[in-house]
Amino acid sequence: MNHSDFVHLHVHTQYSLLDGACQLERLFQKTKELRMPACAITDHGNMFGAIEFYDMAMKAGVKPIIGCEAYIAPDSRFDKLSRGIKDASFHIILLAKNETGYKNLIKLTSAGYLEGFYYRPRIDK
Numbered sequence: 553m554n555h556s557d558f559v560h561l562h563v564h565t566q567y568s569l570l571d572g573a574c575q576l577e578r579l580f581q582k583t584k585e586l587r588m589p590a591c592a593i594t595d596h597g598n599m600f601g602a603i604e605f606y607d608m609a610m611k612a613g614v615k616p617i618i619g620c621e622a623y624i625a626p627d628s629r630f631d632k633l634s635r636g637i638k639d640a641s642f643h644i645i646l647l648a649k650n651e652t653g654y655k656n657l658i659k660l661t662s663a664g665y666l667e668g669f670y671y672r673p674r675i676d677k
Contacts, residue, residue, distance in 0.1 A: 555589040561617065562594050562645055567601035568621075576605060580612040590615035594645050597623050597673040599661050602654075618654055619647035620661055622675050629668025629676040 564572035565579065572595060583591050591614050593605040602618050609616035624642045625631060648654040664673030 554587065556587045558586070559588055559590045559592070559617075561592040561619070561647065562621070563592055564595055564621070565593055565601050565605065567593075567598060568595040569598070571596055576601065576608050580608050580614060583614050584612055588614060590617055592617035592619050592647060594619040594621045594647070596621050597661065597664055599657060617647055618657065619645060620657055622646050622660060622664065623672045625668055625670070625674040625676045627676070629663065629674050632670045 560583075563574060563579065565574045565576055566572055579591065591609065593599075593601060593616070595601060597620065599618070599620055606616045606618065622644050624644055626642070646657060646660070648657050660675050661673065664675045668674035668676065
């Protein structure tokens with residue numbers, strides 16, 4: 553089968569709380585329809601859907617790329633100055649290359665919720 557030259561590397565799913573509307577079943581119907589060889593999941597600040605995404609991608613014959621759109625604190629994730637939500641964080645897309653990268657993403661997103669939560673789960677440099 554000839555594959556498309558396009559791979560979507562920035563997808564917010566139903567697990568992007570209050571932001572994502574893309575349901576995984578429909579996502580993989582569309583990736584197969586468009587003949588995409590791979591697809592990434594990059595939900596806002598979390599990896600809640602990573603395992604379901606991986607399982608569904610494998611069943612659909614699509615290479616799963618696990619990622620996250622992380623929020624970066626302007627200074628330290630421990631800093632909770634009241635500058636408001638606009639100044640509380642910036643975005644960065646992080647994609648796991650392998651199992652080590654996946655484990656690192658788990659550590660980062662967990663730290664964002666447990667140590668850096670201020671309006672959003674934030675990490676720092």
